[in-house]
Amino acid sequence: MIKHRFHPIRYFNAIGTAEPCLRIADGDTVVTDTVDASGLDAREVAVASRPNPMSGPFFIEGAEPGDTLAVRIDRLTPSRATGWTYSPLALTVLDPAAVIDRLPQQRAVWDIDSKTGTVRLQEPGKGLEDFAPPVQPMIGCFGVAPAGGQALSTATSAQNGGNMDYRLFAPGTTAWFPVSVPGALFYLGDGHACQGDGEITGTGIETSFEMEVTFHVLKRTITWPRGETAEEIFTIGNARPLDQALQHATTEMSAWLGEDFGLDPRAASHLMGQVVRYDVGNVFNPAFTVACRISKRWLTKR
Known part of the structure; x- marks a missing residue:
């Protein structure tokens, strides 16, 4: 290696x-x-x-x-030592009625502080003077x-x-x-x-x-991206509309539970119905992203 x-x-x-x-x-x-x-x-x-x-x-x-x-x-x-973002909120996450009052797009610069492990706006504006989320x-x-x-x-x-x-x-x-x-x-x-x-x-x-x-x-076949952390497994669906992305992620998770954890579709549905968690990866790009996530504490066979 x-x-x-x-x-x-x-x-x-x-x-x-x-x-x-x-x-x-x-x-x-x-x-x-x-x-x-x-x-x-x-x-x-x-x-x-x-x-x-x-x-x-x-x-x-x-x-x-x-x-x-x-x-x-x-x-x-x-x-x-710097990064950048845009504001305001994207059109895809606002009610149509709110779009008419949406502010013009503006670019902001952030300082990336490796010593404190935080990021800060260079021009924070009112109410964000102490805003310093972690890197x-x-x-x-x-x-x-x-x-x-x-x-x-x-x-x-x-x-x-x-x-x-x-x-x-x-x-x-x-x-x-x-x-x-x-x-x-x-x-x-x-x-x-x-x-x-x-x-x-x-x-x-x-x-x-x-x-x-x-x-x-x-040497195995999957259909959609998957991921694993120390505590969880998750599957990814990418599509628009958002419900189609969720369907891809859910179907992939059901398949994974059968392949590696010995659950038939009915057993997988019982487990997923009670402990699955969904995350929204993005709702801005041409294809939206949904993650279907399960804690490893519920998985007994691999």
């Missing part, structure tokens, strides 16, 4: 089939740089300027269509190349992952992606220093990162 240090000179604004930037073995770790849209000054971007520039693609030896790529998020370290780094956009030679914009998400903006994609989590092309062709980027559920202003605190991830190829 090797730890690779990769410095990108080129970033992608779509996740698809492209020449790999690096070939690695099953079990290897990659440490790489990611940038937010404001960090591209002297960088080459593979596609016209759009959100969420991605590092990659990384080719993982032994990954074949029908497999699953497990990506353990080892470390996310902001590489800049909680997460990956907003990552995934593998989709099937059929497609290239999907990093503004959206699908079965291959993509711009899910789910706050549990954080250090200590292992994310699973369905492999559709040889080598999986994995991309990552869009680091957030902090973000609430839903990405309801259209951004987290966007900044550049050094990211460290470890790859494992699993």
